Amino acid sequence: MGFKLDAKIPAGELAQKWSNHKAAIRVVSPANKRKLDIIIVGTGLGGASAAASLGELGYNVKVFCIQDSPRRAHSIAAQGGINAAKNYQNDNDSVYRLFYDTIKGGDYRAREANVYRLAEVSNLIIDQCVAQGVPFAREYGGLLANRSFGGAQVSRTFYARGQTGQQLLLGAYAALNKEIAAGSVKSYPRHEMLDLVIEDGEARGIIARNLITGEIERFGAHAVVLATGGYGNVFFLSTNAMASNGSAAFQCYRKGAGFANPCFTQIHPTCIPKHGDQQSKLTLMSESLRNDGRIWVPKKLEDVQALRAGKKQPSEIAEEDRDYYLERRYPAFGNLVPRDVASRAAKERCDAGFGVNETGLAVFLDFKTAIERLGKDIIKQRYGNLFDMYEEITDVSPYEQPMQIFPAVHYTMGGIWVDYNLMTTIPGLYAIGEANFSDHGANRLGASALMQGLADGYFVLPYTIGDYLSHKIQAPKVKTDTPAFDEAEKGVRAKIAKLLSINGKQSVDDLHKRLGNIMWEYVGMARSKESLETAISEIQKLRKEFWQDVKVVGRADDFNVELEKALRLADFLELGELMARDALVREESCGGHFRIEHQTEEGEAKRDDEHFVYAAVWEYKGPDQEPELTKEPLNFEFVHPAQRNYKD
Amino acid sequence: MSCFLTKSSLGKKLVMSITGAFLVLFILFHMSMNLTAILSPDGYNAICRFLGANWYALAGTAVLALGVLVHFLYALMLTVDNYRARGKQRYAVTVTEPGVSWASKNMLVIGFIVLAGLLLHLFNFWAKMQLIEVLGGHASVVGGHTIAATDGAALIAYTFSKWYYVILYLLWFAALWFHLTHGVWSMFQTVGWANDTWYPRLKCIANVVATLVFLGFAAVVVVYFIKSCCPCCCGA
Amino acid sequence: MNFTLKIWRQKDAKSKGAFETYKVENISADTSFLEMLDILNNNLVHEGKEPVAFDHDCREGICGMCSLHIDGQAHGPSQGATTCQIYMRKFEDGATITIEPWRSAAFPVIKDLVVNRSAYDQILQAGGFISVRTNSVPDANAIPIPKADADESMDAAACIGCGACAATCKNGSAMLFVAARVSSLAKLPQGRVEAARRAKAMVAKMDELGFGNCTNTGACQAECPKSISIAHIARLNREFLSAKLED
Incomplete structure (x- = not known):
């Protein structure tokens, strides 16, 4: 049978779609908002910002997380930064350029309208976060600083040292705390959603387990928002937190929500290589390191042998014997190619036998040139905490010897299918942030996950959910004894x-x-x-x-x-x-x-592009049954899909 | 506002800080006074006469006593709070964290030693000087000698001719030294006049003050003890 | 490497706990402390015994979920690191390691090494925010902020809310945690608007929840995995006292 997918993309010019849509959708009056309940599962950037914004609007919000505090959600671990099209650097950045970079970076497998909206609200996010007291890096003039990230030729990434995700999450968590104190949001930490409850075809609540007492509890609401992040831990070893999981999303899938593009997984190129089979997770080294670090392997296999045998230090290998393979293959972007390209290039070199550690699964990320050019102090200022972290883990100082890195599972672009309103195929069930599939296509650019989580939570969902809830103003409180x-x-x-x-x-x-x-x-x-x-x-x-x-x-x-x-x-x-x-x-x-x-x-x-310009949406058909595929065609009205070129 | 000084944790600490600062100033004054006793016993006695049972000296003593009392009671109050906050179950293993001074973790115990020393001191001197005068007397009999209430120098000379008093007083000053090394910079911290640039300076100031106080007080004790041992060579 | 572990086991909040001794063998020096506990737990599961409950999540030192008092030190023997960032090469082969939960009246034990730190959430709910509504804010560059101020604000904002400060303080004081938040916001013009109200409300909540009084030992900053300075406590004192004096 398959789904009847309607992405509900508004008509009109790309730049007008979101404003037209906002003008067209319905709103709920303040008196009625008080009568409506919303459940939000997850308190990362998406969940916390949505809960805070919806609580502020006057809805009754219940927010759930599996950790002991909303502040611990894994958004907190994002290091590098958040993109926005502010053009503060005067490098000819614009909403259109951010949109274009993102859709190109995603290899033309995302919806134009969604991505454009993301780029459009990106600037509001920075304003919002600054007002909340997020201490972004600043220049001596007191204005905001930026840095570059992979897949872009402009500097549009805002950052707070190597802890941008933490600072943004603390901003959203503070906004959430303000609402918890005001009584509009009720927080349920150490609660795990174990099932979605559907009545009359609509999402009506969840079953959650109290992780302290083990009690199974019921919660009803007029709408349920899934903000539970990605499922990268399916790989056991990934950069995700230990408790990150796909279960809430999977329960929704089981109950009829379409799961889109599940195979789109991001492998991050700069992680610390695996050390042995006692390892529980992989540690990411921020992509920002590629601003100044140069990636290489030896040109000669005998150097590789010497390195593996410990007979040679990497710093002893002469400049002309090094293969800066990203700079060689992609002169225009060099070490700042998108993540998928960098990861594959590392794998290609390692497969060819040039991996630099005993397992053969590592390449170098070298700061020698940068230290010579900028001095150790500046490098220390920029990356000091990352270097310390690396040394703590590996016992090697990146100031002396190059870091060893290898790709690792980091992010899942796939997720629950949503329409332009972020509603899933189940009416009343929404998915935001990494939990949905919408904005990154087949590959996410660095510093865009934070952008999407906050865009959805602060600026999209609070409007679009009103359109659905406006039909529920007569509905009584959801009963949980049904x-x-x-x-x-x-x-x-x-x-x-x-x-x-x-x-x-x-x-x-x-x-x-x-x-x-x-x-x-x-x-x-x-x-x-x-x-x-x-x-x-x-x-x-x-x-x-x-x-x-x-x-x-x-x-x-x-x-x-x-x-x-x-x-x-x-x-x-x-x-x-x-x-x-x-x-x-x-x-x-x-x-x-x-x-x-x-x-x-x-x-x-x-x-x-002839056969696969679509989002693959899977429908659950029962235990051990093959799921059914429905295709949502992606229409490129405004950009023309082209072979991605990071060479010139 | 009065309520915050008795109920809020930061209010209570403010009281500790202010009373502490007041006591430090008094101690510095007392020390300078004592040093006079080394240079000129007559000069010292002049000060003693000036600070006898006059109304201003009595008022000063009352304020001082109040300062000590408040400082002590608040210390007890804070300690009870802290004991409760720590919970019933204690760590089986503890260490002294790097950079943490021994004194800072034992201020109450050190405070008790200081207080004990103070009581001894009151018995040795104050009871035989100001108190006697208040009670209408003019002299007291100490170890068979009659010493006038205004003859502080003689009282010093007598007390510190006894080796056990010398040891007790030196121990007392040592306790005071520990108490001040933490207390002096700590009172700046508590009122908020501190930052990373000033910590080394404040701690240096605290150590200097504590050491000056120790040396100043100890000097009198030691000098008088030596004088009592060999009156000839000291010219007394 | 081989280790003997003395671990605090406690069935639930109400039960009485006690130390139990375990042995782990063939641990690689590159294994992290928590991975070593994973190995112990996996062994226990195979023996049909209940594994040791401990909090952890990101294992990168940023989420603040992991805790543990290891051989007398919050977050173990490294300075400026969380428990998840400790590697077994820090310990001597054959060592006996004592592992205890945070001990503070405000952090009751839930099970084994897991404690309830919701008191920290409650303190932040009392005022650890800037009251701005979503979307009603000026342009991000409308207010220039001196770099030094932004940097200092960031120093304080690095707090991960792990609870090591109160757990390590001999007085069970949460001052470093409260100060980090108050100070971080007080250094920014946006945060000045509510600075007085925030300092008073958060201190009042901290007192109400039964945390102790700071006696400036500095143990908190020594054990803080983010090395947050007690200079922020000085700023909190200043903020609080000046707010009170205006009342």
């Missing part, structure tokens, strides 16, 4: 009971690591028909094994981390397969999705 809630709760309890009863031999982490290996090996940076088919069958096998052999200790009505992890892994085991299926169908290479069958002679990603 059969739909009963059934959802029963399902959750049954699942928990089942997990606790298996009492097998493998721990959740054992199984998660195995899933991670399958995903990295077969659905990672380079994918092929064979690898993806292998992945699907391997994941199916592993899933079966999970449900027969997992060992979850502890009780249901208790603080039980193993149970939390098991519930999340159960969903990752489904999501992994969905990603592989999506990757299998997409017979082209674009952005973060690289099919080795589809590449140019130079090894660049080869898009197929």
